[in-house]
Structures are given as C-alpha cells and as structure tokens.
Amino acid sequence: MPELPEVEVTRRRLVRELVGKSIKEVVLRVTKLRLPVPTELTTILPGRMLHGIERRGKYLLFDFGTGWLLVHLGMTGFLRLLSGSPQPGKHDHLDIVFDDGHLLRFHDPRKFGTVAWLDGDPLQHPLLSGIGPEPLSEEFNGSYLFEITRNRTVAVKQLIMNSEVVAGVGNIYANEALFRARIRPDRAAGTLTLQECIELVAVIREVLEGSIKEGDVCLVADETVAYYPQIFNVYGRGGKPCPGCGEPLDEIRLGNRSTVFCSSCQK
C-alpha cells in the first residue's frame, strides 16, 4: 500500500519526467472513486503545462499554474508512467496524456483513491486544510507531540495515525516507529513523557526517510512508478519472533487496525 515514502518517491520521479510538459488529452473511464472524479478534467486539463508537483501528507498536488490536480492513492492505487497508448486494463481509471508521448495512468482496484481539481490555494481546500504538520518538517518535533498528547486517552498509535496530528503516518510506519521507540502502541497518548515524544518523533522521521532513500535507489532500475520491496521489524509479523529479543510478537487490533508489537521490548 502506498504510504508517505512511496508517494514521495513517485513525486520525485514524476517531477523528473513530466514537469514542463503539457497535457494533450485526458481519458476518464471510471468516476466512482471515494469521491466522484470531476468529468470536467477532460476539458480543463488539455493544453495546460505542468509547473511542478508538491506533496502534502499522502496527497500529490500537480501544479497547473491556475489550478491544481489533487491525487490520493488510497490503499491500492498507483500511478504508472507509460509511453504511447497501451491498452488499458481493468481498474485503469484515468489516463493523462502528455504532448511528449508520456502517459500517466491511475490504477486503483479498490477505488479508495481520490482525484480532484482544486481552484485557488490548495492548502485551503477542505481535504487539506485540517492536516497537521509534515512528519519530516521542523514543525513536527518532540515538544509539539508532547503538548498535543496531554490529557489524551486515545492509544498513541491511533494518535500518530491521526492526520490532524501529523500528516501521512499510516499503519505500517506507526507500528514500525513504535517498535523502534520501544513504546507500546496501546499506551494512552497522555502518558508519554517528553523524552518519549522526542524519541518517537525521531524514529518516525528515521523510518520514513529510510524508506524514501530505499525507494529512490529502486527507481533507478525501475521504469515504472510502483512499490518497492521493504523489510519491516513488526508489520505483518504477528506471532513471529521479535527481532530484538526473540519472543513472539503480539498482534492486537486498535481502532480496527492490525497492530503488532513486542510486549517485552515495548513499554
């Protein structure tokens, strides 16, 4: 599933290949995603030049000067960069054809993704206006996390997955960061000390940056924009030995999300 690192690596590759190019044609096959895809895209986009691509959390923001194309990959979505006009497959919902022959194809079996057109300041849009600080920015630091967790009873894992608290930390990285910080995911957020908040922020940054680097390396050898192999300490390893102490990892559900941790290493 695309998490923040995959989205960032996708962004970097698309910046290299597409910025400065203009759109020739848009083919919209399926509009029924989590939010309806505006059919006006097929008339709004042709002729416009792509000025740049930004990212906010897991949202990609394509800058067309006087408007922005917003893309969220949901759980199963991905963008493929192709050339020519290859036959679309099942779940290939949207094609954006550039005038240099490139084709950006949005594919999403589960249709949890989002494609929208934003006029004006994209950060004022309801989908983005309530999002918390970027996890890789200075704004997300130990003091911030300490303050925002005070008197909160919710489990710390659910708190760091809350996009109002910090942008783009999904289930995989939440599990992974808490393991590295040696903090139990079901601890009430308000019980975290300042030291623990400092440590948790540091490991969140570490795991995200590590995956971004790994993804950049994979991209060199990969012509398509897709996922890249990753190895996790805890995610998907419930019942298997803890990489730290060898004890079996616990698997519980928090907020209906699969949560894996080591009850002997994480306190």
Add this chain to the structure above:
DNA sequence: AGAATTACCTGAGCGC
C-alpha cells in the same frame, strides 16, 4: 472536544 464507529471498495485467501 475527543473518542469510537462506520462507510467506502474489491482482490486474496480460506473452508467447505
């Protein structure tokens, strides 16, 4: 306000 729950969607995996 904060916490908990539900809706959205389909492929994969499983038992029978």
Add this chain to the structure above:
DNA sequence: TGCGCTCAGGTAATTC
C-alpha cells in the same frame, strides 16, 4: 470449481 465468508486499510463522516 465455486460459493460465501473474512480481511486488508486511509480518510471522511457520523455518532456517542
């Protein structure tokens, strides 16, 4: 082979 079931989960909306 195929049916029915459960699970996966980001985010917004809804309820408590």
